[in-house]
Amino acid sequence: MISTIFLQAGGGLQSLLLPLIAMVAGFYLFILRPQMKKQKQEKTFQETIKVGSRVVMTSGIQGRIAQVMEDGVIIETMAGKIKFEKAAISREFTQQRFPDTTEVKK
Incomplete structure (x- = not known):
């Protein structure tokens, strides 16, 4: 049928x-x-990150990588150091996208 x-x-x-x-x-x-x-x-x-890189986490926290470990990274922020999993890193904090506002203009 x-x-x-x-x-x-x-x-x-x-x-x-x-x-x-x-x-x-x-x-x-x-x-x-x-x-x-x-x-x-x-x-x-996430596999190629290195110490000193400025990154943005998936939660929006911005900071500089202070230490890279096997199971995660330690991010240095204005509030202090925080440990995160590598999977929590969203993208790199680039100068073009986020210019540094601490420059002294002459």
Whole structure:
């Protein structure tokens, strides 16, 4: 009975599968692939951090890396030193994006 309904629809099973395949491919290309690329970039950044780098944590805390350990990092902030997991580092605190406001203008 189901096959007769598909045949009466005109295109058969192929007309139903083609839009479904297109939706799955679009979902992969526009959502999954960019997310996987971003995760890979974050992971390589977290593995290559070094002492003295200015970073922004996922919670929004900004600071300078004081010590890199196997299980995490110690971040020096204005409030003191705090230990974080490496996975909590979101991005680097770059001069272009966040200019240093302590410069003395002449």
